[in-house]
Amino acid sequence: xxxxxxxxxxxxxxxxxxxxAERGQASDNTKNCKLxxxxxxxxxxxxRLEPLTNRxxxxxxxxxxxxxxxxxxxxxxxxxxxxxxxxxxxxxxxxVLIGKYTVVEAxxxxxxxxxxxxxxxxxxxxxxxxxxxxIIMISCERGLAAGPLSVVVEERDKLNNCFYLFxxxxxxxxxxxxxxxxxxxxxxxxxxSCLAVYLIGGFLYQRLVVGAKGVExxxxxxxxxxxxxxxxxxxxxxxRSRGSREEPPTYRGVASEPLGEEPEERDDHLLPM
Ligand SMILES: *[C@@H]1O[C@H](CO)[C@@H](O)[C@H](O)[C@H]1NC(C)=O
Ligand SMILES: *[C@@H]1O[C@H](CO)[C@@H](O)[C@H](O)[C@H]1NC(C)=O
Numbered sequence: 001x002x003x004x005x006x007x008x009x010x011x012x013x014x015x016x017x018x019x020x021a022e023r024g025q026a027s028d029n030t031k032n033c034k035l036x037x038x039x040x041x042x043x044x045x046x047x048r049l050e051p052l053t054n055r056x057x058x059x060x061x062x063x064x065x066x067x068x069x070x071x072x073x074x075x076x077x078x079x080x081x082x083x084x085x086x087x088x089x090x091x092x093x094x095x096v097l098i099g100k101y102t103v104v105e106a107x108x109x110x111x112x113x114x115x116x117x118x119x120x121x122x123x124x125x126x127x128x129x130x131x132x133x134x135i136i137m138i139s140c141e142r143g144l145a146a147g148p149l150s151v152v153v154e155e156r157d158k159l160n161n162c163f164y165l166f167x168x169x170x171x172x173x174x175x176x177x178x179x180x181x182x183x184x185x186x187x188x189x190x191x192x193s194c195l196a197v198y199l200i201g202g203f204l205y206q207r208l209v210v211g212a213k214g215v216e217x218x219x220x221x222x223x224x225x226x227x228x229x230x231x232x233x234x235x236x237x238x239x240r241s242r243g244s245r246e247e248p249p250t251y252r253g254v255a256s257e258p259l260g261e262e263p264e265e266r267d268d269h270l271l272p273m
Pocket of ligand 2: 102103119131
């Protein structure tokens with residue numbers, strides 16, 4: 001009974017460990033991003049942003065003449081415009097496309113990721129009439145799932161190569177903290193916990209349910225006793241040199257009678273009385 005319980009418990013903890021290990025990367029929304037030049041390293045950088053997908057970040061900015069709102073999604077539609085990953089919405093509700101999540105570049109370092117959305121609406125008079133583009137800098141901040149979006153600069157007074165620069169702090173791009181425990185020690189801890197639960201649970205079961213006393217309170221006492229006896233037998237067989245003890249004594253019976261008895265008996269009648 002207790003053995004079965006222990007096995008169930010061990011299985012349950014193993015399943016729990018596997019589930020914990022598999023948690024984390026369930027979705028793959030970053031696949032919606034289309035890289036300008038498909039590459040494995042850029043895909044890897046993008047996949048670090050998976051926890052930030054499927055939500056809209058927004059920030060409001062007030063200029064002298066108008067009020068703007070920027071909306072941003074990681075690899076998703078942020079406004080009404082199709083493929084619009086980052087859009088600007090003015091006070092009247094008109095949307096301007098800043099960058100598409102279908103024309104993307106992604107760069108990353110140990111604790112940051114830079115996302116570039118291109119092919120926004122062309123500038124009018126500014127910047128030589130080129131397409132707008134957005135650069136979003138995501139920096140590591142431990143303990144913060146996702147900070148607010150903020151505007152760093154709207155660079156549009158150059159002749160060309162203008163951009164909108166944004167930033168977000170998030171733990172998603174932080175380097176993983178190296179685990180202090182090796183796999184071996186985790187297994188050891190799990191193993192000894194199971195043993196402890198088995199011993200304590202079995203002890204209580206034997207004592208309270210079966211009503212055992214003394215050493216018989218140990219779970220599966222007779223089973224372990226049997227194991228103990230079997231191993232003792234095995235050890236006895238292997239370790240003891242039983243053979244020499246059963247050898248017949250070599251000199252037994254050869255000199256059982258003293259040799260000098262007969263002459264003494266023969267001399268008896270020669271003694272003077
Ligand atoms: C995105 O989030 C919504 C709820 O906000 C949820 O219903 C939906 O399943 C999510 N989609 C993905 C692909 O994660
Ligand atoms: C993005 O813009 C470039 C040049 O402006 C153009 O060649 C390309 O086809 C555009 N891509 C998309 C997906 O709109």
